[in-house]
Amino acid sequence: MAACSRGGGDRPPEPGDRAVATVQDRTIWASDVKREAVAQGLIGEGEPLDITSDLFRRVLDEVIDQKLLAGEAQRRRLDSSPLAQRRLEATRERILGDMLVESVVDKAVSDQAVQTLYNEQLRLAKNAEEIRVRLILSRTKADADAVIGILGQGAGFEAVAMERSIDEATRFSGGDLGYSTPDVMPQAYADALRDKPAGALVGPFQTEGGWAVLRVEDRRKETPPT
Template sequence: MPKQKLRAIIAGLALLNLLTIVIFVIKPLIISKSVIGEETVAKIGSTDISREAWINELEKRYGEDVLEEMVDKEVVKQAAEKYKVKTSDEEVDRELKMMKTMYGTAGQTLNKSTDQLRQEIQSSLLLEKLLTKDVSVSETAMQKYYDDNKDIYRIPTTYHISHITSSTKKQADQIINELEKGVSFAVLAMEKSLDEFTANQGGDLGYISQDNEQVSKEYITAAEKLKVNKWSGPVETDEGWAVLYLHEKIEGNQYTYDEVKDQIHRQIALEQIQSPVSGKIFWDELDVEWFYGLKEQK
């Protein structure tokens, strides 16, 4: 997956987070504006900050970006229906696997569900197909692109792992004993793991590939033997001991030319047209009216 697409998807997910915040804040306001407007969300000495002032600040900072994201998603959806452009589950699955294995710590950094990631990828694919639907790329050029960039279309076997670290095997055994009694792995990681950075994430290390040199080889060896949604026995490392939990395993694969031919066509076509990967190109066509900030524009 091209890096610019990763950035676009990550930016989209960030905006989705902001949208969620705004929805949960503004919904009560719509129901009871007079009450909410007077509600205090913070006090500094004798000075109050009202919920209404907070909402206004959120809208001022993020409102335009969030609204534009919402408009773009609907524009892409309607344009795809108009031009009969579709994506398959297979395409989305492949892009998702490539995203996870390439980005590495996606689980930890994005903290988004698989459904949310799939929706973002599907929208991104539809937009790319719409922008490149009339661009011609020769078979020779696509085959050469594949031959020159085969590594892009290879995913290594990858594991989504969480861990709880300890200084002794005895402590690791105690952690396993608590897991067997039904205590949540994430809760134990937050309470007991010596790795402060991942402890705050419930021990989540993200997606780790077999060829990742930054992770202990003992982790990969242990993960290879684990079943999904199971934890390991005590794993000895150079820093001490650890207990691992396997969330997901992605089998390695080298995608063939035929499998990624359409993806290559889009990539080359996007480079040829040199236009921003944005749904704005369809705004006029779909009669978008923009009233943000009391100004109307097309």
Template sequence: MVNRVFRTALLTVLSCGTACGIALAAQAQTTAPQTTAAATSAPADPVVARVNGEAIHRSDVTRMVSQLPPQVQQMPIEMIYPAVLDQLVSGKLVASAGYKDKLADTPEVKDEIKRAEERAVQRAYIQKEIKARITPKALDDAYQAYLKQNPPQEEVKAAHILVEKEDEAKAIIAELKKGGDFAKLAKEKSKDPVAAQQGGDLGYFTKDAMVEPFANAAFAMNKGDISKEPVKTQFGYHVIKVEDKRTQPQPGLDEVKPQLEQTLSKDIVTALVDELRAKATVETFQMDGSPMPKEEPKPADAAPKAEEPKKK
């Protein structure tokens, strides 16, 4: 079963064409692991197999795993290693047979190698430009823009008791006014099973996280208030207790750095391609090689008529 999965995945990897090009190259800059001092001091890349004297290294295994589907990559390496190694051995045997038949010299293979080289150069160039252009200043500018676009929001920490009928809610409010315990009543009477287990506690939430009638009521209340009238929503009738209010803290740069780098990478690739196009001579043709039809010039807007003199 595992071998069949890897054979399918291997075919997918080997058939990856131009679609694996520019768009994925931008993503590689932010997802590729960075070289560290520990990595440079790691032992040499060991040989893990030999096929007719030709070595297969651990790095070949790592590269193969990185190209497999995410659900397979998440499996323990000890479990998938034998299948990966088996596929690498099979690949070496097939490639050796192809070289023996001098298929490397055929126009088809040379063309495919050229295209693979072109994709690799695309990725390398884009990664180089992304690395050069994501400067500390560019990252800080993006962070400041993010903070402006995502201002701190007010949050409320509230608890509620949900019942089906308005009279039930009014009876609970009356009981609370007499000193009833909110958490105890929530556990006994609330129709919201998840919140009821926590004494009705909903935690902190922003206004847009709740349905409008509930949010409007909760955010209009002060810390310590209990709703004086039931709040009706599509779920039933709520009795709300506001336990705290605060301003939501904004994330630090380190928290949003991966997201900012990904956005900057996409913007850089778009700008880079625009720059290259502006300097290039590009000719496009129809699928049969014939010239593209010329666009019909848009009719010029009719000249405005001279304004007639106003009658006195």
């Protein structure tokens, strides 16, 4: 991973902002650290954060670690898989929505309209379900069929994923994709997983990256927003 340094000389994103570190030629600003502290619930929105405080330095170290890990993930091209692209796009859309609320909605929409929108989002969240899935990705249908045969003989899914999966992003974690909602999954995954219970083996089916075999680890209700 690339080294980082304190300070920087890029253009500040906010008036009066201050560069506090540089990671892989990218500047970290005091506002970035404050935003992370707010996101973690360490300070309130609009509350000041002294850049000389222990809290600021601790959160700054966390932001630096995040930048380094993200840079390494990009170097390994972990961001190029269809699932990663869907997750990144979903995150981007949430951020843009938050920015709209911050800049426009709170000025132009009544409290009642905001409450109605929140109630609808809460209703949808209560009905949404997260699925934890493991993946074994093969180049060909024949390879995927062979995986099914090996699993049918009692081999552990995680062990087979580590040995045979071509998906470098998940291979060494036993194929673990973590929890996702169907709306951020590739459509082929969402269709294949529909109504499949925990413990079910799904596939093989064709995806953009090859032939997928999935195992449903768990299903749970998505945590509603607060």
